[in-house]
Amino acid sequence: MDLQILWFCLIAVLWSGYFLLEGFDFGVGMLLPFLPKDERERGTMFETIGPVWDGNEVWLVIAGGATFAAFPAWYGTMFSGFYIALLLVLFFLIIRVVSFEWREKSESPGWRTVWMWANSVGSFGASLVWGVGLSNLLYGVPIDSSGDFSGTFWDLFTGYTVLGGVTIVLLFAFHGSTFLTLRTTGDLCERAAAAARRLAVVAALAVAGFLSWTVAVAVDRNDKDVVPPVLPAALGIAAVALAMLFVFGRRSGWAFVMTALATVLWVAALFTSLYPRVMVSSSDFANSLSVDNASSAHYTLAVMSVVAAIFLPLVLLYQGWTYHVFRARVGGDELQPQLAAPPTAGSG
């Protein structure tokens, strides 16, 4: 198999992994101000993702590094072109990253509320910008003949790309709510299920609308035939529709599987529509970056393939084991985690 194609697929896989995993912890974050009725329940919600969010975010770091190594021209143009958007992502991710540990360490209720909001706003903002940003790769931005972005920040906002952002926000919130129905107990679990039912319909509509539009954009603006993009798009719509049915049928396990699948298929539909381009130029189609003109040389790709073949399964293995360790539902009568409590050396 051509290594350039392999790495295009791997980067799609890394983004899928990132969206699938961080998707639900972003979703939990977005629901923080709405679901819990007291501080204890907020703590429970934090605890459902506490042990795993950092490992989930690793997939973004790997996707970024892999893009840099395998497609330097793509990395250079995308990151410098989406400058403001990425600045916003960094802001949202940073306030979110610190909120987990610092909320735990803050003693005043005021500061705990501040960090709760930091987490929530960070989750919402990062999801929105990722959705808008990735849909722009396909919709196209102005790129000049030397491969540099030549537009402005506002060029990133079109009907299609904004719908992409909104869809990701709704899908992640939905994904987060199905996750919570599996990880919590009692009252909170009931409210998570109710939220899932409320989100299911809008998320399904948004996904259906966005993925159909994606096929049209692929044909229209990226010179694609209908057939390859329509497959993942149709599967994605089917997955989110099934998720809706399972939510109303109170089959929470299957509902979570389907929101996970829908998230992955959202990315798959976008990348299938994109190939062989990696970033479409809207100013002159010939300036588009493609798998061919943006990739690293064969040797680098070969080395990276060996590394990925060894470490990707390993990462999956130990992250899978982490989910196994923390499979028990949180809340109810269960003890709070130990290190979450203040340190003991201060006690006399």
Added chain:
Amino acid sequence: MTVASTVVDLARAQFATTSIYHFLFVPLTLGLGPLVATMQTIWHRTGNETWLRLTRFFGTLLLINVAIGVATGLVQEFEFGMNWSVYSRFVGNVFGAPLAVEGLAAFALESTFLGLWIFGWNRLSPRLHLATIWIVVVGSWLSAYFILVANSWMQHPVGYKLVDGEAQLTSVWALLSNEFALRAYLHTILAGLIFGSILVLGVSCWHFLRGHEVDLFRNAAKLALIVAVPVTLLQLVVGNRFGEAVTSAQSMKIAASEAQWNTCEPCPFSLFQIGGFSKDDETPSFSITVPRLLSYMATGSFGGEVQGLNQLQAQEQSKYGPGNYMPNVRVIYWSMRVMAFAGVLMFLIAALGAWLYWKKKLERARWFQWTALVAIALPFIAATAGWILTEMGRQPWIVQGLLKTSEANSPSVSTTWLGISLGFFITLYVVLGVVDFVLMRRYARPDRPAPQEELPAPAVSY
């Protein structure tokens, strides 16, 4: 000043700000991690609850810092593409690989097992739980290695060829075994251990000062001293030998760090000087020097020749064309001195502390306790100076001999947005820094009101 140079200056200022800031938290993780892991190991082996309490106490300080280290690390990865797109395209084949491997092989390990350590106290067996903190340490140490492989390639490019104006990797082994990288790695790991041990020593002394939990913190101070004395001493040797690698790869950096305008043989080492930092003023008006020491530091022999700035400038011009190939001599000279003097000072403090401990006077020597508390700042100062020396000493190059900084920035990012983003990072980082400091202080302070908490049952060794 032209627009182009303003853009580059702003991009440099931003990268310098964010990386220096990031590196205030990274070495603390590198060094405090193994210390906390050692404390937990001792608890696991002996069942002595003292060590569990120390594990939890310093573990909390570790976690507060890891959070900000992770958050600011993401900025670093994005910034290459955001601000230096020409650089990214030029080096991606070579430089991107270690960054990607860092994520996949190191950062993933560190992040995942950190989650397991934080939340696994009651869910994992004590032995498995102990393993998770050691795996976090392994992850962070591996991470440092790959990042330094990438950085060292900018200082001393190896294992590549130039094809159509971009660098392509030809030997991954040459890249990974770059002598510059191996030396930089050793230097950085030792720096991390110094950060960790000086922090533990300083915080323990703070508790002695207040007469709080003296018995508990005596153990921490002892562990800190056992680590601090050898590593601060070893760092002086390693740092010194690192100079040799720099001399062969970046003669200009060494000449600038000594403000050595003309080739000398043998060369004295300047401890302090007034003036002598510019082309119009090559001879300092006052200086204190040690005969032959520079020759030894730069070449390994007391009679070795060290090339001067003027001679190197002429060589570079004939090689690369007209232009200024000298870094800012004054900044490089002083950053080298600040780093080296701070290094020596930390060794003296560690040695003095060990002597006091041995004489059983550590808990009464208030003057030393104050010194050790204030000395917590020293590793931060030394590391910042060290990175200024490394990165500004490479100028005007972004990749030594291959690509100039002035030609490597993102053409699509305007001065306005750069100004805004620089302001944005400074504001955000100041706020994060203040919160981090407040939290660290609160959790490290001796007069903290006692929280009630149940300890997990002491481990049974098996």
